[in-house]
Amino acid sequence: AQSVTQPDIHITVSEGASLELRCNYSYGATPYLFWYVQSPGQGLQLLLKYFSGDTLVQGIKGFEAEFKRSQSSFNLRKPSVHWSDAAEYFCAVGGGTASKLTFGTGTRLQVTL
């Protein structure tokens, strides 16, 4: 069965500091990996995705993530956090076409000024 673990429930960083959100997955075949962000009262917005190819993927809002097969990880990074990045971040794994997503429990990011 597929699963996603986000070990950090809540992270606080200062504006301008770097950020790394951790994600570990379990999947029996080639995983398709996603990061979504959810602001309060909003739906999920896609930040970036990994299907194949270059293991370092770039997304919107200055985010990037690196797929490491040996570690079963897909960590999200941003070099300099902005106050508007405060939200909840979800990592998800799927199996490709027409495949349900399995989500992690989310990491809530708080940004201090």
Add this chain to the structure above:
Amino acid sequence: GAGVSQSPSNKVTEKGKDVELRCDPISGHTALYWYRQSLGQGLEFLIYFQGNSAPDKSGLPSDRFSAERTGGSVSTLTIQRTQQEDSAVYLCASSLIQFGTDTQYFGPGTRLTVL
């Protein structure tokens, strides 16, 4: 173009009543998914539709839950005899399966409160 839309945005109902939640996918998207987001269970898959294939209902929590997709577009999720544990945000997503990949785009959700 327009994203996924859902209606209503909020629904308050009494225990035992039936509710219908609507999802309008992105035009041209062939796959449609329903998920549920609750405090205790996180984000859970409920059901998905792909073209004319039989839907994958493996995530529906009970037979009180059903969904249909008319004309390959709009979908309705129906919950019969609602219970308090059905209170959650119901999210719809759609995708265009292309070149063997599938990226799901989510709507804003319907917040269901069962009193």
